[in-house]
Amino acid sequence: MKRVVFVAPGVVPPLTEGRKRLVIDLAAALRVRGIEVDVLDGAPSSSSAYTIRRAVRAVANICAGAAPPDVVAVFPFGTFRGLRAWANTWLLNRVRSICRCAEIPVLPIFYSCAGLDLEEIGRRFGPALAVGGEGPSVRMIHLGVDRPLEARQSNNSEMRRILFLCGYQHPGRRAWRDVLYGRGLIDVFRAGDLLAGAGITLTVAIPFFKHPQMRGLLQAEAVRHCPQLMIESQSEVDPIACFAAHDAFVFPYRDEHSVFIPHSLLEALSVGIPTLAADQRMYRELTAAHGVPRCNLHRVGDAGDLATNLLNMQRNYATIIARAAQASIEIRGQWNMEHCVNDVLAAFDQLKK
Numbered sequence: 001m002k003r004v005v006f007v008a009p010g011v012v013p014p015l016t017e018g019r020k021r022l023v024i025d026l027a028a029a030l031r032v033r034g035i036e037v038d039v040l041d042g043a044p045s046s047s048s049a050y051t052i053r054r055a056v057r058a059v060a061n062i063c064a065g066a067a068p069p070d071v072v073a074v075f076p077f078g079t080f081r082g083l084r085a086w087a088n089t090w091l092l093n094r095v096r097s098i099c100r101c102a103e104i105p106v107l108p109i110f111y112s113c114a115g116l117d118l119e120e121i122g123r124r125f126g127p128a129l130a131v132g133g134e135g136p137s138v139r140m141i142h143l144g145v146d147r148p149l150e151a152r153q154s155n156n157s158e159m160r161r162i163l164f165l166c167g168y169q170h171p172g173r174r175a176w177r178d179v180l181y182g183r184g185l186i187d188v189f190r191a192g193d194l195l196a197g198a199g200i201t202l203t204v205a206i207p208f209f210k211h212p213q214m215r216g217l218l219q220a221e222a223v224r225h226c227p228q229l230m231i232e233s234q235s236e237v238d239p240i241a242c243f244a245a246h247d248a249f250v251f252p253y254r255d256e257h258s259v260f261i262p263h264s265l266l267e268a269l270s271v272g273i274p275t276l277a278a279d280q281r282m283y284r285e286l287t288a289a290h291g292v293p294r295c296n297l298h299r300v301g302d303a304g305d306l307a308t309n310l311l312n313m314q315r316n317y318a319t320i321i322a323r324a325a326q327a328s329i330e331i332r333g334q335w336n337m338e339h340c341v342n343d344v345l346a347a348f349d350q351l352k353k
Contacts, residue, residue: 004072005038010043010051022263029337041055048087068102079115109128111131142334143340161245162200162249173217202231243267249268250275261285
């Protein structure tokens with residue numbers, strides 16, 4: 001295999017979101033193996049619709065050119081609800097039609113998916129790849145990270161500083177609601193005064209906090225739910241540096257998807273920071289090994305259970321650190337970019353048979 005085209009609308013800087021990271025990191029890893037990779041991001045464009053159309057026109061031109069690719073991979077956006085469902089469906093079907101006419105294999109790669117289950121993904125768009133999930137006509141791939149992650153070294157004997165982070169760049173009330181209720185920050189706030197009573201403080205690290213209006217929304221919500229909890233906001237988000245500066249990572253994700261391995265959760269488990277995550281089936285391949293949890297898990301949307309878990313982690317912190325260190329060894333051996341590339345190349349080879 002010499003040349004691959006990635007159709008990945010919207011994969012433009014800043015590259016803090018998981019889907020963008022997967023596309024860029026996978027392209028770089030394939031190039032290291034001597035494969036030419038073109039990433040068609042549809043930029044510059046003024047809207048998601050135009051971005052998708054520009055990307056599709058680009059793949060049509062490449063497939064009709066003198067040196068067509070061996071395989072085309074399509075990375076849809078992560079939701080099949082509302083207008084985005086129509087846009088994703090059109091993207092996948094149109095690229096498949098172009099590639100069929102050019103006799104070029106095409107493979108959808110789902111970083112995440114809300115609104116379709118794995119069976120429907122396979123029925124409508126298979127054969128396909130999905131991060132962390134498999135079903136009829138859908139093969140699983142392992143998410144990887146683009147840099148070697150060494151195990152975290154902690155000098156703290158107590159759990160005092162906990163971290164919540166995500167990569168949202170763009171401000172607005174819709175983004176804030178998604179952080180609160182989709183990503184579950186509201187559950188940390190509702191547990192906040194109990195945590196404060198145990199001497200725990202919270203850092204909320206999100207790039208959109210560079211905008212004063214977003215910091216104001218954070219402060220208002222904190223006053224409403226957890227006035228006793230000390231909360232620090234950060235807008236410069238380097239996940240590895242954040243993990244090194246905190247004693248535990250909390251990932252209270254509420255939204256349920258059929259496909260989703262969050263990049264931040266993978267990095268947290270990879271470096272070995274003690275972690276509490278909502279117990280979601282979509283990323284259980286990551287958070288449990290043969291049914292044995294690799295981190296603490298709380299009931300989704302249950303602030304009381306979140307608080308109970310964090311306080312138990314604090315009381316048994318030495319044991320929790322040891323388990324996190326062991327889990328990091330397992331995770332780095334299984335969920336890495338080399339494994340991801342091998343999964344993708346195997347799927348490409350299968351398409352060509």
